Amino acid sequence: MTVGAAGAAAAPDSTARVVVEPAFEAPVQTDVLIVGAGACGLTAALLLADLGVDAVVLERDAQPSGSTSLSSGFIPAAGTRVQQALGIDDSPERFAEDIQGKAHGTAAPALVAAYTQAIAPALDHLESRHGLRWEVLTGFLYPGHSRHRMHTLSARTGVALEQALEAALAAAGVPVLTEAQATELVVDGEQRVLGVRARRPDGSTEGVGCRALLLACNGYGGAPALVRRFIPEMAEATFGGHTGNDGTALHWGEALGARLADMRAYQGHGSWAVPHGVLMTWALMVEGGVQINREGRRFHDESQGYSEAALHVVAQPGGIAWAVFDTPVHALAQGFPDFVEAEAAGAVRRADSVAALAQVIGCDADVLAATLDAWTPGEPDAFGRRLPRRLAAPFFAVKVTGALFHTQGGLDIDARTRVLDAGGAPLPNLWAAGGAARGVSGNHVSGYLSGNGLLSAVAGGYIAAHDMAAFLRTSTPA
Numbered sequence: 001m002t003v004g005a006a007g008a009a010a011a012p013d014s015t016a017r018v019v020v021e022p023a024f025e026a027p028v029q030t031d032v033l034i035v036g037a038g039a040c041g042l043t044a045a046l047l048l049a050d051l052g053v054d055a056v057v058l059e060r061d062a063q064p065s066g067s068t069s070l071s072s073g074f075i076p077a078a079g080t081r082v083q084q085a086l087g088i089d090d091s092p093e094r095f096a097e098d099i100q101g102k103a104h105g106t107a108a109p110a111l112v113a114a115y116t117q118a119i120a121p122a123l124d125h126l127e128s129r130h131g132l133r134w135e136v137l138t139g140f141l142y143p144g145h146s147r148h149r150m151h152t153l154s155a156r157t158g159v160a161l162e163q164a165l166e167a168a169l170a171a172a173g174v175p176v177l178t179e180a181q182a183t184e185l186v187v188d189g190e191q192r193v194l195g196v197r198a199r200r201p202d203g204s205t206e207g208v209g210c211r212a213l214l215l216a217c218n219g220y221g222g223a224p225a226l227v228r229r230f231i232p233e234m235a236e237a238t239f240g241g242h243t244g245n246d247g248t249a250l251h252w253g254e255a256l257g258a259r260l261a262d263m264r265a266y267q268g269h270g271s272w273a274v275p276h277g278v279l280m281t282w283a284l285m286v287e288g289g290v291q292i293n294r295e296g297r298r299f300h301d302e303s304q305g306y307s308e309a310a311l312h313v314v315a316q317p318g319g320i321a322w323a324v325f326d327t328p329v330h331a332l333a334q335g336f337p338d339f340v341e342a343e344a345a346g347a348v349r350r351a352d353s354v355a356a357l358a359q360v361i362g363c364d365a366d367v368l369a370a371t372l373d374a375w376t377p378g379e380p381d382a383f384g385r386r387l388p389r390r391l392a393a394p395f396f397a398v399k400v401t402g403a404l405f406h407t408q409g410g411l412d413i414d415a416r417t418r419v420l421d422a423g424g425a426p427l428p429n430l431w432a433a434g435g436a437a438r439g440v441s442g443n444h445v446s447g448y449l450s451g452n453g454l455l456s457a458v459a460g461g462y463i464a465a466h467d468m469a470a471f472l473r474t475s476t477p478a
C-alpha cells in the first residue's frame with residue numbers, strides 16, 4: 001500500500017497511519033526523532049547525544065519498559081574488553097558463523113556482518129562512557145554459540161538493563177516524552193518524513209518535527225491480526241512480550257511502500273511457566289534437563305534451542321510440557337534471578353521419586369520410568385541428543401507452554417539500518433532497528449540464535465545513531 005495523492009493511508013486494525021502533509025509544522029522540532037524507549041531507542045539516543053546530535057524519544061508508556069525489561073538482558077558480543085580480559089578467544093567472524101549456523105545460512109549476510117562487528121564497540125562504549133559494567137556468563141553455552149559471549153549487567157535481568165540505559169539517558173539530558181503514543185507519520189509526498197503526531201492520555205495529539213526518524217518501537221508480536229497473517233502457527237500461543245509490540249513500524253512501513261523481510265521469523269520460547277507466566281531459563285535444558293509431555297514421554301531434542309522448542313511444546317496434548325531436571329541443574333539455576341523468583345512463587349515442584357514425579361505430571365509411572373531410562377549417557381538418544389547423564393532423584397519439574405516472545409521479521413533495512421523501498425533503495429530519511437526491522441534469524445523460528453533480539457536492538461541502535469549523525473552532517477535542513 002503506497003501513500004496516494006489523496007493524502008492518507010490508514011492500516012486496518014491499527015491506529016498507526018501515514019499522512020501526506022507537505023506544510024506540516026510542529027511546535028517541537030528536533031534533528032532526530034526516535035519512536036520507542038527500549039534497548040534500541042535508548043542506545044541510539046545515548047550515542048546521538050555523545051555525537052552532539054539533538055534527539056527526542058517518544059514512548060507510549062508512562063514508565064519505559066518495552067520487551068527489553070521482560071528479557072533476561074543477555075546480549076551476545078564478540079571481542080569486548082571484558083570478554084578479552086577473560087581470555088576468551090572470539091571474533092565477530094566466529095560469532096557471524098554461529099548466527100548463520102543456527103539460521104542454516106539464511107540470515108541477511110550484510111546485517112550479520114554489521115551487527116557482529118558493531119556490538120562489541122557498542123557495549124564497550126556503553127561501559128566506558130555511560131558506566132554500564134558488563135559481565136560475561138561463563139557457566140554454560142546457549143545452543144549454537146561456540147564461545148562464552150553472553151554479556152549481562154550484574155543483576156542479570158532485562159529490567160536492570162533498561163533502567164541502566166534510562167539512567168544514562170537522563171544523565172545525558174536527552175528528552176524522553178512519555179505517554180506519547182506515535183500514531184501518525186507525516187510525510188511530504190516524496191516519502192520524506194517530516195515528523196510524527198503522538199496521542200497523549202487526554203486524547204490530544206502532539207506533533208514533533210524531525211530531519212531523520214528512527215523506528216525503535218519493536219515488532220508485531222502483540223498484534224493478533226498481524227501474527228495470524230505472518231506466523232499463523234503462533235496465532236493461539238501465549239505472547240510473552242510487551243503490549244507495545246503492536247506493529248506500528250510495520251503499518252507505517254507498508255503504507256510508505258517499504259519492503260518487508262523474513263516475516264516468518266520470530267523468537268519463540270518452549271519454557272514459559274504456567275500459570276505463573278514467567279520465563280524458565282533454557283539453561284535447565286542445556287545442562288541436562290528434558291521436556292516431558294503429560295503422557296510421560298519426551299518429544300524432541302531439547303539441545304536444538306528454545307525458540308523452535310515453542311512449536312514442539314504447543315503441539316503436545318494440551319499444549320503443555322514439564323521441564324524436568326535434577327539437583328545439579330537446580331543448583332546452577334540459583335544463579336538466575338528469574339528462576340529464583342519463579343521458584344519462590346511456587347512454579348518449581350519437587351519430587352523425591354519417579355512415582356512422585358508421575359503424580360506431579362499426572363502421567364503413568366511406568367511410562368515415565370521408561371522415558372527416564374531410555375537414554376545412555378553420551379550416546380545419541382531417540383531424538384539424536386546426547387544427554388550427559390541420567391536424571392536422579394530428587395527431581396524438579398516446572399509446567400511450561402510454548403510462547404511467542406518477539407517477531408524477527410519486519411522492515412527491510414540495509415547494513416546502515418536505513419529502511420528500504422520495494423526496489424531496495426533507501427527511503428530518504430527513515431531508519432529502523434531492533435524488533436522494528438528484520439533481524440538476523442533467517443525466515444523461520446529455528447533460525448533464532450539466543451541473543452539475536454538484543455543484538456539487533458543494541459548494535460542496530462548504535463549503527464543507526466552513527467549513520468543518522470553522518471546524514472545530518474551532509475543534508476540541508478528543510
Ligand SMILES: Cc1cc2nc3c(=O)[nH]c(=O)nc-3n(C[C@H](O)[C@H](O)[C@H](O)COP(=O)(O)OP(=O)(O)OC[C@H]3O[C@@H](n4cnc5c(N)ncnc54)[C@H](O)[C@@H]3O)c2cc1C
Nearest residue numbers: 036038039040060066067068071182244434435451453454
Ligand atoms: C520474556 C523475554 C525474554 C527475552 N530474553 C532475551 C535475552 O535474554 N536476550 C535477547 O537478546 N533477547 C531477549 N528477548 C528479546 C528482546 O527483549 C527484544 O528483542 C528486545 O528487547 C527488543 O528491543 P527493542 O528496543 O527493539 O524493543 P522494546 O524493548 O520492546 O522497546 C520498544 C518500545 O517502543 C515503545 N513503542 C511501541 N510502539 C510505540 C508507539 N507507537 N509510540 C511510542 N512508543 C512506542 C514500546 O512501549 C517500547 O517501550 C526476550 C524477549 C522476551 C519477551
